[in-house]
Amino acid sequence: MKRLIAPILSLFLLGCGDDPLPKPKGYLRLEYPKAIYKKTVVPLPFTFEKNTLSAPIPNVKTSGKTKGVDVKYPSLKATIYLTYKEVRDNNLDSLLRDAQNLTQKHTIKADEISYNPYENHEHKVYGMFYEIGGDAASQSQFYVTDSINHFLSGSLYFYAKPNYDSIYPASEYLKKDIKRLMESVRWEE
Incomplete structure (x- = not known):
């Protein structure tokens, strides 16, 4: 009988306590620093402002008539690849078609592609911003041009398998x- 009382008594003492409460669901909360933009001068015929969260821009990459720079975000594991081409010999239609085709290549994995035109008549900057929803390789792309001399395109890529839910907060920040x-x-004149 003594053997039976000790276990029952210990269960009684351990079993008494507060009723268990369900814990609330936890959600991932990512906070990024407030963006601070500074004018960036690269050895190309244009300037732009970039977030100070991004790394310094290394040397310009050149391939034939194409030149480019990479705006890297090591903490977000992302890069915005900028490609510059001169408009010459009536090649603007070809440059526009190439930029639009690059975006359309993502339709295989994209849930949607939305676009927003951009026009700044004062500084002669005209272009298009594309937002790509879904598990596509690139979440945002754009091009700008002055329609006479300059054409700049850009694409955002992450160093990770495209999983839209996982990269969404970073994608929104970089957008x-x-x-x-x-x-x-x-543009430089």
């Missing part, structure tokens, strides 16, 4: 940076 970059482009 604002891309729009600021577009709006701040100033």
Whole structure:
């Protein structure tokens, strides 16, 4: 009988306590620093503003008539690839078609592609911003041009398998940076 009383007594003492309460669901909360933009001068015929969260821009990459710079965000594991081409010999239609085709290549994985035209008549900057929803390789793309001499295109890529739910917060943060970059482009005459 003594053997039976000790376990029952210990269960009684351990079993008494507060009723268990369900814990609330936890959600991932990512906070990024407030963007601070500074004018960036690169050895190309344009300037733009970039977020100070991004890394310094390394040397310009050149391939034939194409030149480019990478705006890297190491903490977000992302890069905005900028490609510059001169408009010459009536090639503007070809440059526009290439930029639009690059965006359309993502339709295989994209849930949607929305676009927003951009026009700044004062500084002669005209272009298009594309937002790509879904598990596409690039979440945002754009191009700007003065329609006479300059053409700049850009694409955002993450160093990770495209999982829209996972990269959405970073994508939204960088979307604002891309729009600021577009709006701040100033061509050199």
